[in-house]
Amino acid sequence: MPQTDLRVVKTLRQIDRALLECLAETPFEKITVEQLCRAALINRSTFYKYYQSKYDLMERYLQRTLDAFRRQVNVAFVNASPDRIHHLIYQKNFETVLRFLYKHREEYIMLWSIPLEQGVFGRMVQVVHDAILETLPTPPEGPTLYADLYARLFASDMMTMVRWWLRYEDQVTAAEVQELMNRNMKQGMFRTFRELMK
Known part of the structure; x- marks a missing residue:
């Protein structure tokens, strides 16, 4: 059955929701396939039709989640000059990421707290890092050590x-975060936070 079949899409979404519901109450290592099936209102054979194990489900779910995040990340600002970094186009790029993360905040906050071999937060940092390296002009010999450091920082x-x-x-708006990032990129972290903490 093709993955575009509405019944398949609905079932896969039910399994994803069940995973999140179970994670909200139980550490991942204690979640069972039976528990996932009950929460998704499916039988075990349906679960195993799509996933080999709960680990397979988790990895594929995380991959889809990271892919969705990756599609939102636009780091074109890395090629902007300091006098252009505050231009609207760069602000809109960051605003798009903020809106996306806010819309999915409960999911991401939960995923960031799950103790996995490679944490979700670290993987998201890596997505941004990789996007920066792909956007920076690269010398023929490959990215410099300083490009890698800049991307990581x-x-x-x-x-x-x-x-x-x-x-x-509840205390900080998205617009304030955007302005903070804008100032940080334009004048540097040290100066920005010195001004904020006066």
Whole structure:
């Protein structure tokens, strides 16, 4: 049956929702396939038609989630000059990511807290890092050590700021986070936070 079959799509969504429901109540290592099936209102044979195990489900779910995040990440600003970094196009790129993460905030906050061999938050940082390296002009011999460092620092900064914002979303607006990132990119982290903490 093709994956575009509406019954298949509905079943796969039920399984995804069941995974999130179970994760909200039970650590992943203690979740059973039986528990997932009960939550998804499906039988075991239906589950095994699509997934080999709960680990297969989790990995494929995370891959789909990371792919969705990857499609939102636009880091064209890395090629902007300091006097252009505040231009609307770059702000809109970051705003798009913020809107996407806010829309899926409950899911991401939960996924960030799951102890996995390679954490979801770290994988999202890696997505941003890789996007920056792909966007920067690359010399023929490949990315420099400093390009890698820059990509790691910015990706960590961006994702840490997003996680902080979602933690304090009742006190900090998306517009304030966007302005904070804008100032951070234009004048640097040290100066931005010195001004904010006066």
